[in-house]
Amino acid sequence: MTPEWVKDAVFYQIFPDRFYRGLGPAGQPAPVQEAFEAWDAPPTLRGFKGGNLWGVIEKLDYIREQGFNALYFCPIFSSTANHRYHTSDYFQVDPILGGNLALQRLVEEAHRRGMRVVLDGVFNHCGRAHFAFQHVMENEAASPYRDWFHVYKFPLNAYAKHANYAAWWNNPELPKFNTANPECRAYLLSVAEYWLQYGIDGWRLDVPNEIDDDEFWREFRRRVKAQNPEAYIVGEIWDEASRWLQGDQFDAVMNYPLGRAILGFVGAEMLDKELAAKSGLGRLESLGALACHHRMEELFRRYHWDIVTAQMNIMTSHDTPRIFSILRGELERVKLAFAMLFTLPGAPTVYYGDEIGMAGGHDPDNRRGMIWDETRWHLPLQQTIRQMSALRQSLPVLRRGRYQYLYAQDAHLAFARTLESSSVVVTINASSEPWRINIPLHGLWPRGEQATDLLSGKSGRCVGGYLEDGVLEPFSLAVWQTLD
Template sequence: MTPEWVKDAVFYQIFPDRFRIGEGPPANPAPVHSGFEAWDAKPTLRGFKGGNLWGVIEKLDYIQEQGFNALYLCPIFSSTANHRYHTSDYFQVDPVLGGNTALHRLVEEAHQRDIRVVLDGVFNHCGRAHFAFQHLLENEAASPYRDWFHVYRFPLNAYSKHANYAAWWNNPELPKFNTANPECREYLLSVAEYWFKYGIDGWRLDVPNEIDDDNFWREFRRRVKAQNPQAYIVGEIWDDASRWLQGDQFDAVMNYPLGRAILGLVGGDTLDKDLAARSGLGRLESLGAMACNNRLEDLFGRYDWEAVTSQMNIMTSHDTPRIFSILRGSIERVQLAFAMLFTLPGVPTVYYGDEVGMAGGHDPDNRRGMLWDEALWQKPLMRTLQQMSSLRQSLPVLRYGRYHYLYGQDGHLAFARTHGQCSVVVTINASPESWRIDIPLHGVWPRGEQAVDLLSGKAGRCVGGYLEDGILEPFSLAVWQTQEQD
């Protein structure tokens, strides 16, 4: 079974170096460094801006007010990179981020607000500064850590373009672990266990497909669930994840295919396809309603329903351009995309800054310092996210309900979510023209019921098995529920 709390979650993804510079408590103030880039300056590949976990703590109330109740933090362990995927010490939160004390305080403060905390686990590779790789670099064949890595020959040439060892995407900065080695394997699994002492709620797994060993991930699950049976294990798998979602490895994956379907329908001709194509999103296509529905139904049919309702549904992240840029600054389309995200099966996930309308192209531009000038925030977008999160929390059917297609033509899509005796109908107008709704209900509701859009308060009618009379404005969405007639 997947963790029960996840189905009720709305995730907020934070890139710690770029979220906020916090001061820290007087007894343990955040370090002051002169080498940080200016917060508002264009980010560079190597530069640090100085965001830390104290800054996240200071903004937990903001996070909660926006409707988020779960955090997914990009890597936080000691590293020589601003993104911290170059881990040097897996048992030490980077001192620049506030160290282990800051994480302990963050988890405590988050849990007091009923906010969960999931860490990013980078177990396929480490950085060159990792103790085992440094030992190997100094001692070569004499090192007891030789078999922790995939060495081709000596010298390692660790600082050349063509290193003599396996590395992630042949990047010498990221030597790949040999997880077949029992000692290396035990070391990584002990890392996964260790941080539950701090009360974390799960792991997001970086490139888990590159550890091509199902037994490793089965053991990982056993060890993690022994620490916390309600821990969330979510893998970074960009496409079909059937292999990992059989109940013995991951609870869920980052559901980029669902995000691509939403962007395809909502974006239409506005999509910046070239921008997306040069990123992890790959080729984005403009989709009509039927094509979008077909993709969604395919996704919902691939996995057990437990996994479907636990998927980390995501449109953009630190690995993609920002949604505001992909949709070329069309705030109404961005609003509709997020509204749709909250009505589909799975767990909505929002990348920091997307809630205020931040722009951003390819890495590192998509990792700008968080925009804290409220005068520059897209307030309508923020209200949409708050409203959709509140609606999702108030309606169990939006968290647990099955998906049933009702209607699709051009930019008009309608579906029902059904859970037990409760059903709602979602209508989406992804076109620039108003849509007078007249859609078949296929037995979702009895005939003669009155209906109301829970977002706008507008009324509709159920006549002869059809929902009619509701007017949907361009690039908008309605969530219909029946009302008993007087």
Template sequence: MISTPDWVKHAVFYQIFPDRFARSGRVPTKNGLTLKPWGAPPEEQGFQGGDLYGIVERLDYLQQLGVTALYLNPIFASAANHRYHTYDYEQVDPLLGGNEALRALLDAAHDRSIRVVLDGVFNHASRGFWPFHHVLENGGNSPYIEWFNIHDWPLNPYAPDAETPHNYDAWADLPALPELNTDNDEVRAYIMRIARKWVEFGIDGWRLDVPNEIDDPDFWREFRDVVKDADPEAYIVGEIWHEAHDWLQGDQFDAVMNYPFLWPTLSFFGRDTLREYHKTHLTFEPLDAPEFGDTIQDVFEMYDWEITQAQLNLLDSHDMGRALWIVGEDTDALRLSVLFQMTVPGAPCVYYGDEIGMSAGDDPHCREAFPWDEPNAWDDDLLDHYRQATALRHQHEVLRTGSFDVFYAEDAVVGFRRSLGRDTAICLFNAGSSDALVHLDAEEMDVPALRYTSAWPDDGTSVDLNAGRVTTTLPPRSARIWV
């Protein structure tokens, strides 16, 4: 029987790129160091000095936003601002405040019932990873040779040109990222120990970076056993951009980052302003309501229902253009996408800064500093929309774990119902630029013939389906939700 952590089904996640979220001034090791100015262009690739204490200081803001779980990009010691180049899995990066700062963040977050999930990068390490450095210094005399797949000597970790390429397996052929040989028993034992260590330290789960690159189901089954033994409620979510049945049979991951949810959502609600944009397995192109309805119904029927409820539903991430940029700066399209995200199965995840209108193209541009001290840079109306949308989700369990069925899809309007026991929610979204007349009939929608109260907008109005067919007018670029 497939089982996923119950708390995830009710969570609202917030993804943080730690170097760019908030500086605290509480990390002594940064004193006297040369950091990039806060808000420097992200493509400069330097360190702007965000740290974990900075997140602690912003927990009030996150709680007011409705956030109940954090997903942090990598935090372990690294020579890259994104920290996917890990050189010490035992230590939180000193620039982030070290292990003490993680302890402070976990304690403060847990006091507020906010969970914390870390990014686990186990397919590759970095040139600075101590076993790789050991091989670099000792060559064939190093006992760590079999931790990597090395082709000849001497190692060429900086590969200045095509004439002298790197001579070991590296992720995406980047010499800075030597791949770990996970077929090696010592490497596997090391990774399993790291996985257990941080769960026992208090983290609430792992987001796994490029886990499909470790093409070994037994590895991930062992990983799951180790993590769940340390905490049965720990969340394991993989970064897989496409259909992921092989990993979602209940014996490896709890869920994946739901990119198949992302592209149709932005392609429908941003249909009139959408940029021409392609990223990995995602192609954004305008969808009408029937196309969107069919696609999104398939998304929520793709896996076992237990898995579907634990999927991480995102609209963007550190690996792609921001949602507002993708929909051509159309805040109405983003508002509808966010409301939809908050009313469907799976755990919604907000990328830091989206809620105040941060907008940028592909990475590294989408990794800019949060403008805490620039109130004129904030879209306060958008922020209020996010807060109201998360509050709506928290208020109605049917919007979190109820069944999902599309009952209407015509032109620019899609309608779906959520059902949980005796509770039903009726949801209508109009992505078009003109009014839409929609006929509501309890029998056709397969919902109880009752009086339903408007929850969005929360204006006290109702629709009485006891009276038979009811016609409602949906204004352009708007939504109506009755419960």
């Protein structure tokens, strides 16, 4: 069983350093503001912009108004990096972000608004500043922490080009933990338990496939679910994930394959494949409607349905170029991609700023400071996401209903979502020309009902087992429902 609340979730991903600089309570230590990069300046690999959790608290109402009810944060623990994947202290929220008090207040304020909070857990590796690694650096073989890592030779050359110890992607800044060591293992599992006591609602697990130990993740699940049976455990697995989705490890994974299918279909010839090639979206390719359907249906059949409806459905993130840039600034295509995302099984996930059409290429360009000047927002895109989130929340069939194929040809796709006696039909026109709908219903709505598009209010007819008479404008989507 996966957490019920996730089926109703619409996630908003936040990169804390780049979201908003907020003011903490008086008397709280604050970093020197002059050290921060200018907010609107191009981001750099090493620079900090000074966004913090107090800023997220200040913007919770904005986030809620956009239709999001769950927050997924990139790492927030003490680190020497702006992205904080170089963890130095797993029991301390980075002071630049506001410290532990800021997280406590954030969880309280989010829950008060009916919003969930999921943190990023980096358990495969830490930063060089982590106390255990520092201890090994200073004491070498005499350190009681030497077996917490995979050391090939002493002394450690932690600042050389190539490390003489195991490190993530051979990066000396990121020494890899030895999770087979009982003390190291117990330490990491205690981290997972500790922050659940703060009321967080789950963990997103960074590169969990690189901890090649299923029993570690089974124990992780047991510990987490003992603290909170409804806690969400979602892994960063970019492709086939059956190994981790047998019910004894993760609840779900970040569903990038679904996102790639959507982008391939909606983007077609406009995809910036060169931009995507060097990112996790490297296999991004143009897809016709039928190929897109086959990709999606295979994903929906691959895992247990309870997992499918709990997947973190994601198109872009801090690890990819932004969707606005991948689709070459074609706003209508961006709108359609997000509209489609909200009609499919699983929890839609939006990277901060994508709701207003922020651009961004490769890291660090995809991690720009959030634009708060409303005159620079793409308001039609923002309205699309608000509308689709509201529609999803109003229709249980869009959150839990089964996927049923109806029609696919060229750039036209139609499918149904069915739940018990209720159903909706989704029609998608990913072409530059209007589409007059005439699609088979395959047994749905056999009594010749009139159908209404819940987005535009336009009408269609069900005649002889077909939905017809509706017209879809270029790069648009309709959600049809029959009158009671």
